[in-house]
Amino acid sequence: MLFASTKLPHDKVFDFSRRVEQMPKGRQAPQHPWPKVFDAVFLGAATQIPSLLQIEAECRRGALAKRIGPVSDDTIGYALQRQSPEPVFTLTCEVARRLKRNGVLRSDWSRGLVVAAVDGIEICRSFLRCCNACLQREVQHKVRGELRTDIQYYHRIVAAVIVSTPFPVPLGIRFQKQGEAEVPCALALWKDLVDQLGPRFVDLLVGDAIYLQAPFVKQVERLGLDWAFTLKENQPELLREAQRFTGGPPATVQSGPKQELRCWHLPQVDWPVADRWVRVSKRFASTTNGQSPSARMASSSRKARPTWRWRAPTSTPPILNWVPFPQPSSINSAAADGASTRRSFRPSPPPATSNISPSTKAPPWSC
Numbered sequence: 001m002l003f004a005s006t007k008l009p010h011d012k013v014f015d016f017s018r019r020v021e022q023m024p025k026g027r028q029a030p031q032h033p034w035p036k037v038f039d040a041v042f043l044g045a046a047t048q049i050p051s052l053l054q055i056e057a058e059c060r061r062g063a064l065a066k067r068i069g070p071v072s073d074d075t076i077g078y079a080l081q082r083q084s085p086e087p088v089f090t091l092t093c094e095v096a097r098r099l100k101r102n103g104v105l106r107s108d109w110s111r112g113l114v115v116a117a118v119d120g121i122e123i124c125r126s127f128l129r130c131c132n133a134c135l136q137r138e139v140q141h142k143v144r145g146e147l148r149t150d151i152q153y154y155h156r157i158v159a160a161v162i163v164s165t166p167f168p169v170p171l172g173i174r175f176q177k178q179g180e181a182e183v184p185c186a187l188a189l190w191k192d193l194v195d196q197l198g199p200r201f202v203d204l205l206v207g208d209a210i211y212l213q214a215p216f217v218k219q220v221e222r223l224g225l226d227w228a229f230t231l232k233e234n235q236p237e238l239l240r241e242a243q244r245f246t247g248g249p250p251a252t253v254q255s256g257p258k259q260e261l262r263c264w265h266l267p268q269v270d271w272p273v274a275d276r277w278v279r280v281s282k283r284f285a286s287t288t289n290g291q292s293p294s295a296r297m298a299s300s301s302r303k304a305r306p307t308w309r310w311r312a313p314t315s316t317p318p319i320l321n322w323v324p325f326p327q328p329s330s331i332n333s334a335a336a337d338g339a340s341t342r343r344s345f346r347p348s349p350p351p352a353t354s355n356i357s358p359s360t361k362a363p364p365w366s367c
């Protein structure tokens, strides 16, 4: 068999082919064995081939012809439908553990931390085709110029991805079920990941503002994860409190040839709805070429209740020689950053974070 005789590069480090070969099989005596189907999908995805039909074409006479050989998209679909996803999830976690042991999940910008991002995306939609697992909703759309309402079928997934690496390393995905929101789906995914990888596998979990919800944060901390989530209008009291203290001069300024970064760090800010304190950091980037500035505000974990707090100023901040910067439209810009994060799964380095003891120092991974 081709796969037994061909030593792929990933076999040397991960023993990949043997692990795939040992997975429980979903079909009895198939014409195309599971490792062949798996490799077709794996290599097709790794080379960003966008559909099973195109993978079939590449296997027949294209880039995968020599390594995989002919296999139809129907066969691939049939095999995948009958294969249990749990062993694939386990395999992904084994690869991730090996990567961590080999020390490649960290990078300079993350300052030695293994950083994972969580996010949800919609991966397909159709008015015509559906499967048993499809979500559905009523959507108004135009058909031949006439507005009509139809049921649209779609899927949403939540993905967990290591982002402190030169390229994103996926840890796992979970499909949202009908009636299940993104945040509970993400929590279920992380529970499975922590079961497989342990609570200290990831140093920091980052995510969009949708994850900055008191119940989710509580559960994430129960899993032993530190976190940093974008702060936006969905937490109005915390945002308002943070804005009060970041209206003055920044704690640090970094000037480069193309842009200037201004950073504010608030070690403890009251988060009333969660009855706790969190650290908040804001990063404001202005370019020297006339492009619009962008800003981002994030909050992060703080488990112990401190003995003091940042109070809202009742007058001009008591800072001598204070020269006000132009007030950035920080929140709107932050929302834009969050949207680009959602699409690409490649968030920029997190601007703030974690459960460090109370200090006015900037977190080591911000600015």
Ligand SMILES: [Zn+2]
Binding pocket: 130, 131, 132, 133, 134, 135, 153, 154, 155
């Ligand atoms: Zn479906």
